Amino acid sequence: MTAFISHRAALPALFFAIVLALPQLGLPPFWVTLLSYVGLYAIVALGLVLLTGVAGLISFGQAAFVGMGAYTTAYLTTQFGLSPWIGLLAGIALTACSAFLIGSLTMRISGHYLPLSTIAWGLSLYYLFGNLEMLGKHDGINGIPVITIGSVEFGNGASMYLLIWVVLILALVSVVNFLDSRAGRAVRALRFGTVMPEAMGVDTARLKIVIFVYAAVLAGISGWLYAHLQQAVNPTPFGLKYGIDYLLMVVVGGAGHVAGAILGAGLLAVLSNFLQEWLPGVLGTGGNFEAIVFGIALVIFLQFANEGLWPRLQARFGRRRPRPLPADAAPLAQMAKPARGEVILDVEAARKQFGGLVAVNNVSFSVKAGEIVGLIGPNGAGKSTTFNLVTGVLSVSSGKLLYRGQSLAGLSSRDISSRGIARTFQHVRLVPGMSVLENAAMGAFRRGQFAPQRGILASLLRANRSEEARILSEARRQLERVGLGDLVDRPAGSLALGQQRILEIARALCCDPALLLLDEPAAGLRLKEKEALAALLDKLRGEGMAVLLVEHDMDFVMQLTDHIVVMEFGAKIAEGTPAQIQVHPAVLEAYLGGAQ
Numbered sequence: 001m002t003a004f005i006s007h008r009a010a011l012p013a014l015f016f017a018i019v020l021a022l023p024q025l026g027l028p029p030f031w032v033t034l035l036s037y038v039g040l041y042a043i044v045a046l047g048l049v050l051l052t053g054v055a056g057l058i059s060f061g062q063a064a065f066v067g068m069g070a071y072t073t074a075y076l077t078t079q080f081g082l083s084p085w086i087g088l089l090a091g092i093a094l095t096a097c098s099a100f101l102i103g104s105l106t107m108r109i110s111g112h113y114l115p116l117s118t119i120a121w122g123l124s125l126y127y128l129f130g131n132l133e134m135l136g137k138h139d140g141i142n143g144i145p146v147i148t149i150g151s152v153e154f155g156n157g158a159s160m161y162l163l164i165w166v167v168l169i170l171a172l173v174s175v176v177n178f179l180d181s182r183a184g185r186a187v188r189a190l191r192f193g194t195v196m197p198e199a200m201g202v203d204t205a206r207l208k209i210v211i212f213v214y215a216a217v218l219a220g221i222s223g224w225l226y227a228h229l230q231q232a233v234n235p236t237p238f239g240l241k242y243g244i245d246y247l248l249m250v251v252v253g254g255a256g257h258v259a260g261a262i263l264g265a266g267l268l269a270v271l272s273n274f275l276q277e278w279l280p281g282v283l284g285t286g287g288n289f290e291a292i293v294f295g296i297a298l299v300i301f302l303q304f305a306n307e308g309l310w311p312r313l314q315a316r317f318g319r320r321r322p323r324p325l326p327a328d329a330a331p332l333a334q335m336a337k338p339a340r341g342e343v344i345l346d347v348e349a350a351r352k353q354f355g356g357l358v359a360v361n362n363v364s365f366s367v368k369a370g371e372i373v374g375l376i377g378p379n380g381a382g383k384s385t386t387f388n389l390v391t392g393v394l395s396v397s398s399g400k401l402l403y404r405g406q407s408l409a410g411l412s413s414r415d416i417s418s419r420g421i422a423r424t425f426q427h428v429r430l431v432p433g434m435s436v437l438e439n440a441a442m443g444a445f446r447r448g449q450f451a452p453q454r455g456i457l458a459s460l461l462r463a464n465r466s467e468e469a470r471i472l473s474e475a476r477r478q479l480e481r482v483g484l485g486d487l488v489d490r491p492a493g494s495l496a497l498g499q500q501r502i503l504e505i506a507r508a509l510c511c512d513p514a515l516l517l518l519d520e521p522a523a524g525l526r527l528k529e530k531e532a533l534a535a536l537l538d539k540l541r542g543e544g545m546a547v548l549l550v551e552h553d554m555d556f557v558m559q560l561t562d563h564i565v566v567m568e569f570g571a572k573i574a575e576g577t578p579a580q581i582q583v584h585p586a587v588l589e590a591y592l593g594g595a596q
């Protein structure tokens with residue numbers, strides 16, 4: 001048994017074994033039905049955990065996808081006498097295609113426009129269900145057959161309960177598997193913006209659509225189960241109110257946690273059921289009082305536990321079990337590295353104009369393998385813009401950028417990272433709740449054996465184990481290389497700033513770069529941390545790495561770099577060794593104000 005179930009999975013396995021056995025253990029039919037609904041809600045909520053809790057993309061429209069799955073099977077089984085299993089396949093296909101279309105249109109929208117758009121299409125689909133003649137308008141469709149497998153009929157409450165919870169367990173396993181993969185790590189980074197994952201080679205627009213489609217498919221499957229449980233459908237449970245309820249379940253349960261989906265679904269289903277029964281008795285009058293009580297309870301709840309209940313329970317009763325470290329797996333393939341002294345980056349008369357402002361004005365310099373080049377200059381000199389031109393965040397207005405003789409023109413930051421240029425960020429961009437190991441592994445995103453699109457399917461089925469082991473081993477090797485080998489299990493957010501900056505370098509090294517671009521790596525570091533950073537960069541230089549760093553800390557730059565490029569008002573005003581720069585009249589005048 002332990003061969004199949006790891007220690008980490010033992011408790012959840014025991015929990016689900018008990019849940020599946022409940023009807024046999026004499027659970028009254030009322031509870032069997034209620035828990036069936038908990039299962040149905042939790043399947044939808046799981047998709048929302050992925051979409052909203054983990055990736056930060058809010059959707060009020062999931063109930064419409066539940067309706068799509070439910071109506072598809074209802075229509076096909078009652079109108080054409082097709083098997084519910086055909087209804088399931090058709091429902092999944094229709095939901096996935098619709099979600100792909102809607103997602104392609106809306107997933108690029110940012111801020112509050114995204115949730116607003118989900119309300120818009122959620123409402124549209126709801127009214128579509130209620131107005132189409134073929135779907136029975138507001139009366140819906142009755143007489144939906146029960147699900148059968150061979151001669152086994154899922155006709156009674158207990159058998160449907162079993163089916164629903166087995167589907168929920170499968171969905172849960174697939175989501176957990178996915179979150180543990182390289183694409184899953186990229187999804188976990190999405191809520192902190194797209195710049196970092198893009199720089200690690202992730203196609204974030206595509207990834208958002210993938211998880212949107214997956215969440216919709218889970219909702220569609222829940223709708224299929226619902227239709228065959230109820231044997232009738234009408235538009236009401238697929239409206240906006242239910243879309244909001246699904247979101248509430250996730251928020252209350254713990255939006256960023258898969259277990260939060262089940263906890264939230266359970267709490268809301270059970271509470272609303274009992275409030276509906278008790279409140280009229282207590283208040284002596286009927287009405288939707290449970291909605292009012294819910295609203296008040298939610299506002300109070302969010303004041304005290306805005307991360308949801310599951311993290312609270314975990315902190316109180318759980319113990320963070322470190323993930324077993326990957327065994328040493330075969331190294332990932334590496335790109336051929338340039339010989340020491342070879343010119344790696346050639347910036348030729350690069351110019352960048354923002355409207356009338358010339359931020360970078362015909363700047364030229366080069367970086368060689370085994371050399372650290374510093375790019376310095378007063379505030380507003382154009383250093384960050386130059387950095388962004390090389391990393392593909394911005395494109396040049398004119399001039400050339402050549403990496404190992406090849407033009408970088410028109411390449412996105414993820415293309416550039418896959419060529420062998422890796423970067424760190426001025427404001428550290430880590431996923432704080434993710435371990436140091438997983439954060440570093442983000443850098444190896446493009447180095448897996450599967451193409452990213454096949455990789456997602458493989459990860460759902462956990463067919464990516466050898467690839468994962470190789471990626472995580474690489475991350476561990478790079479962490480050991482930079483001296484963070486003892487901290488692999490720690491959440492990245494718990495590290496000191498200096499260690500976080502070094503972790504960013506380990507992540508960049510996982511990209512297998514020949515050129516490292518560091519944006520103000522010494523900013524905010526204490527002396528000891530700066531010394532550790534300088535020692536690391538010196539070691540990397542010794543190994544043949546080319547490093548270009550933008551930095552304000554003059555001592556750091558002067559002691560570490562081989563070559564310095566000085567900018568002012570967008571133009572290069574000087575270039576040379578640290579010794580030359582320190583006495584260069586133009587630098588003393590412009591950069592140091594002539595005082596030193």
Ligand SMILES: Nc1ncnc2c1ncn2[C@@H]1O[C@H](COP(=O)(O)OP(=O)(O)OP(=O)(O)O)[C@@H](O)[C@H]1O
Nearest residue numbers: 354357358359377378379380381382383384385386
């Ligand atoms: N996206 C943008 N749109 C318009 N102007 C910009 C943009 N980015 C930078 N600039 C302008 O370009 C000039 C150069 O800015 P840049 O950030 O590259 O300087 P910097 O040398 O990195 O400064 P700092 O050391 O303060 O970061 C500044 O005048 C800045 O206001």
